[in-house]
Amino acid sequence: MTRSHTNAVEVRGLVKHFGETKALDGVDLDVREGTVLGVLGPNGAGKTTLVRCLSTLIVPDAGTATVAGYDVVRQPRQLRRTIGLTGQYASVDEKLSGWENLYMIGRLLDLSRKDARARADELLERFSLTEAAKRPAMNYSGGMRRRLDLAASMIGNPAVLYLDEPTTGLDPRTRNEVWDEVKRMVSEGATVLLTTQYMEEAEQLASELTVVDRGKVIANGKVDDLKARVGGRTLKVRPVDPADLTAMAAALRETGLDGVAGATVVPDEGALYVPILADEQLTAVVGLLGARGFGIAHIGTHLPSLDEVFLAITGQKTTVSDALPEEVAA
Amino acid sequence: MSTATTTTPLSKAPAGAPAPGTGPARALPGEGRIGLRANLRHIGALARRNALQIKQDPESMFDAVLMPIIFILLFVYVFGGAIAGKGNNDAYVNYVTPGLMAMMGMNIAMAVGSGVNEDFKKGVMDRFRTMPIARSSVLIAKIVVEVGRMLIATAILLGMGFLLGMEIKTSVLDLFAAIGLSMVFGASLMWIFILLGLTMKTTQAVQGVAMLVLMPLQFGSSIFAPPTSMPGWLETFTDYNPLSNLADAARNLVNGGPVAHSVWMTLGWSVLITAVTAPIAVAKFRKKT
Numbered sequence: 001m002t003r004s005h006t007n008a009v010e011v012r013g014l015v016k017h018f019g020e021t022k023a024l025d026g027v028d029l030d031v032r033e034g035t036v037l038g039v040l041g042p043n044g045a046g047k048t049t050l051v052r053c054l055s056t057l058i059v060p061d062a063g064t065a066t067v068a069g070y071d072v073v074r075q076p077r078q079l080r081r082t083i084g085l086t087g088q089y090a091s092v093d094e095k096l097s098g099w100e101n102l103y104m105i106g107r108l109l110d111l112s113r114k115d116a117r118a119r120a121d122e123l124l125e126r127f128s129l130t131e132a133a134k135r136p137a138m139n140y141s142g143g144m145r146r147r148l149d150l151a152a153s154m155i156g157n158p159a160v161l162y163l164d165e166p167t168t169g170l171d172p173r174t175r176n177e178v179w180d181e182v183k184r185m186v187s188e189g190a191t192v193l194l195t196t197q198y199m200e201e202a203e204q205l206a207s208e209l210t211v212v213d214r215g216k217v218i219a220n221g222k223v224d225d226l227k228a229r230v231g232g233r234t235l236k237v238r239p240v241d242p243a244d245l246t247a248m249a250a251a252l253r254e255t256g257l258d259g260v261a262g263a264t265v266v267p268d269e270g271a272l273y274v275p276i277l278a279d280e281q282l283t284a285v286v287g288l289l290g291a292r293g294f295g296i297a298h299i300g301t302h303l304p305s306l307d308e309v310f311l312a313i314t315g316q317k318t319t320v321s322d323a324l325p326e327e328v329a330a
Numbered sequence: 331m332s333t334a335t336t337t338t339p340l341s342k343a344p345a346g347a348p349a350p351g352t353g354p355a356r357a358l359p360g361e362g363r364i365g366l367r368a369n370l371r372h373i374g375a376l377a378r379r380n381a382l383q384i385k386q387d388p389e390s391m392f393d394a395v396l397m398p399i400i401f402i403l404l405f406v407y408v409f410g411g412a413i414a415g416k417g418n419n420d421a422y423v424n425y426v427t428p429g430l431m432a433m434m435g436m437n438i439a440m441a442v443g444s445g446v447n448e449d450f451k452k453g454v455m456d457r458f459r460t461m462p463i464a465r466s467s468v469l470i471a472k473i474v475v476e477v478g479r480m481l482i483a484t485a486i487l488l489g490m491g492f493l494l495g496m497e498i499k500t501s502v503l504d505l506f507a508a509i510g511l512s513m514v515f516g517a518s519l520m521w522i523f524i525l526l527g528l529t530m531k532t533t534q535a536v537q538g539v540a541m542l543v544l545m546p547l548q549f550g551s552s553i554f555a556p557p558t559s560m561p562g563w564l565e566t567f568t569d570y571n572p573l574s575n576l577a578d579a580a581r582n583l584v585n586g587g588p589v590a591h592s593v594w595m596t597l598g599w600s601v602l603i604t605a606v607t608a609p610i611a612v613a614k615f616r617k618k619t
Contacts, residue, residue, distance in 0.1 A: 055460040056459075056460060057456060057459055057460060077363065077364070077462055078462075080460055080461055080462040081462045083460065085456070085457065085460050091452065091453025091454050091456070091457065092453075092454060092457070093379060093383070093452070093454045094452070094454075095382070095383045095386040095387060096379060096382050096383070096386070100379075100382055104375050104376070104378065104379050105457075105461070107371060107372070107374070107375035108372050108375050108376070108458075108461050108463050109461065109462070110368055110371065110462075136386055152457070
């Protein structure tokens, strides 16, 4: 990061109860200016509550939070000038066209009529929505809706952008569209707080991660550090003949390679799960199995799921390479 | 992941992170306050939104366009003879049309409640609430557009009234005064229904409760029949019913007759209703999560 290390968002000991439920139970986090912080956690972890506190929609019960130096409780009006909100809930008016939505938001942000018009045109162009500008947003596809959402949050050039599960419910192609837009915004220097349930999304977009569960931060750090800790990818190999499984696992164990040696047989699936810590290991595993003459019917890698990440973080007494395949097999 | 309760940072919090509350002191007293001009601009932008919604969904104007036509025809021809005497439908037009103006106001105002309730189910409300605008402007914009709808309904009602033989026995200015009074009272009623819309969980519930309030107020009034024809207790009720006050005021403004009492009563009710319900509605809107 070449940017200054000033924190755009600072959260200390944030608490929010809903009746008996502690939605936030003392959360601390920082988002440095010009970086993307991914807040990773399952449903109900408190991610949306966090975003709602940070966007002044709800008032926290305890703790402090500042955005661009403004306190969420004491300076909500100034704070609202510095943020943009997109995602699960914040949205556009479906009955209005894309252009009318952006124009309205421009006017609400005190742009002159002329500037609001120009800004609407500019952002529609930028998010490839010019052709759909005059159509009501309710007729937009899922991806177009999210792009319009993003455009709407960018009108005021916010100092911090909140993306609350921006791709939940989108198909893979549309998800990639949204990711591309977010990546572009980030490359232009946006500061983003992103919440997500998907390790893959966090890996694609975020530079740093905070993992939350039940209103608490259970880990934080650079995405790469976390990945190393969790054990990177898992390779799934299905032999032509399931009888080969045990022999294959034994062969991999003999390599003594960190990760790979933890290969586990999952008889139900007729497959072998191999933790992969680096690309070279992938080559080595495939090469070895080929050299030994095992017939392979299927091969594929997948990133650790949220479950696996959680297990790796919270089941910290066991080593990652042991914990992972067990979770996969479960 | 069921044991996920302990914090295990991979790295320490960024070194030199300022302690809470020591961020740049950019906030000055009064900064961030929304000025009157900005407030009007915001209300304008939001009213434009509400008007565009109607354009996109013309069916939402059915009530404002059809209700006055259907009601005036029903009352003049179905009840007119019974109330004013057979063959006296013409005279009843002059009696009932100003009263129906009051009723239109109430019926349109009722729609605001379900509108606000619907709005809250959509994400766009969250966007408004995270923007640097006065939160009341969202509600005021709604009222501005609904008063517009009320004017359209009233214009259609009066057009029908004139077709059916209504005459202005005073002056056009008096008629305008009657329209203005209906708008003022209608706008004050909207705060009640906005409050209802913000309180109830479902749109259906809002409509149900609204009807429950509406029916006795409408029929226990001087809108359709002179209260002197009612039992004593009901007559007393109609005397204090603001809809009666408004109907009497509008009627006497158009047909001639004492107006001071009913006009003042109507204005008094309007101020009272607004003063009580508007602040509660805005506060509720602000807190709603």
